Amino acid sequence: MSKSKVPLPLASGASEAVAPCCPPLTERPFTAEEAETAARMFKALGDPVRLRLFSAVASHKGGEVCVCDISDVGVSQPTVSHHLKKLKEAGLLTSERRGTWVYYRVEPSALASMSRLLAVTPAAA
Amino acid sequence: MSKSKVPLPLASGASEAVAPCCPPLTERPFTAEEAETAARMFKALGDPVRLRLFSAVASHKGGEVCVCDISDVGVSQPTVSHHLKKLKEAGLLTSERRGTWVYYRVEPSALASMSRLLAVTPAAA
16 A cells, blocks of 8 residues: 555445545535535544444554454444444545455545544634 | 434533543544544534535634525525534534524534544554
C-alpha cells in the first residue's frame, strides 16, 4: 500500500467508497451532493456499537485490529463483522484478509475528512 | 419516531455544565456510555437534509438563522422544522422563539465536542 494522498479508492471490495468530502460545516451551506457524502460517514458513526468498534480500531496500537481480537463490545462475532463491514462500506475502515482472519484499519483520509468537516472556522467562532 | 426524549447533557437553555463527550476516537476504545452519547450526535448529522440545515445554521453570518429564512434545502417548511428540532434534541443546536419565529444557532460546545472526537492524535498517525 502506498502512502500517497490520493483520495480514497478504498480497499478492495468497498463498492460504495466515500470520497473525502467537504469544507467545514461552518464555512458555507452544504450542497445536496456534499451533504449526501458527508452524511454517509456520520451515519456510519451514528450507532453506539459501530462507534465503539471504530474507536477500538482507531486507538489500537499499530492502527490495525484483527476481527478475532474484538470481543468486548457486548455483541456477537457475526454482529461485530457486520458492523465492521458497514464502516468499511462508508469508507471509514479498510480491511485485508490474511489467512483465516480479516484485519481492519482506519482510513486516514476519512478521519481527516471528518475532522475537517467539524473544524471550527474563525467565521463561526 | 418513538425514541425516548431523554435530554442530552447538551440541552439548550440553562447553560448547565455541558458534559463534553468524549476523548478522541483514536485515543482509546470508547466505553458503552461514551459511545451512546457520541453516537447520538453523529446520528443527528447522519441525514443529508439535517446536515444541510446544520451547515446552513453553522455558516450563517451572526451564527443565527430564523426558520423563516431557510427555504433552499428542497424540503417543506414543516420538514425543516422537524429536522431542526431533531438537531436541537441531539444537543447540536439551540433555539429561541421571538415573536412568530424560532431562531436557531449552533451549540458551540457540541461542535467543539465533535471536533475533539475526530481529532487525529499522534498515536494514531
